[in-house]
């Protein structure tokens with residue numbers, strides 16, 4: 569597997585490989601911009617993986633195809649295959665199940681891209697929605713590994729926070745095109761925090777940690 573191009577994405581490097589690749593797309597801003605760059609620069613087939621779950625009313629399964637469609641319009645690349653599966657709830661295991669299966673058995677897929685970013689600086693991250701727990705594993709020290717699982721998974725944004733992602737949207741003029749079809753909200757009717765917050769449907773609740781992170785990045 570050879571790196572055929574290195575793309576400068578508003579200061580963050582993105583490797584483009586000479587093999588068919590996979591990518592995990594949730595419909596959020598991070599994976600959407602990664603898909604956009606891949607579709608713009610990668611010339612071999614791209615296999616897209618999305619999981620919708622009943623707990624979150626399968627919203628990822630509705631939003632992600634809109635992101636794919638917008639990326640097709642923007643890049644004119646139709647050499648993509650979108651695999652959507654559904655589950656009762658999404659766990660780390662379920663999320664990786666299909667991509668891992670693909671890497672193992674589809675043969676030509678040698679690597680799967682993931683749009684995971686670094687958290688905002690701690691003092692900001694802790695105050696975005698203090699009553700709500702957030703993902704602490706996204707270290708802010710800039711020393712996160714870009715690869716995992718025997719180098720089969722590649723996370724090019726692992727040392728870039730959402731402000732870096734916002735810069736990419738601006739650099740590629742995607743603020744009025746791709747950004748509006750993405751969704752970052754993690755509204756969950758089963759968690760007490762959301763009891764007094766209006767169900768945003770497919771929009772943004774504006775109150776959860778992920779809505780606040782997006783606001784912080786793009787303001």
Ligand SMILES: [Zn+2]
Pocket residue numbers: 752753754755772773774775776777778779
């Ligand atoms: Zn929200």
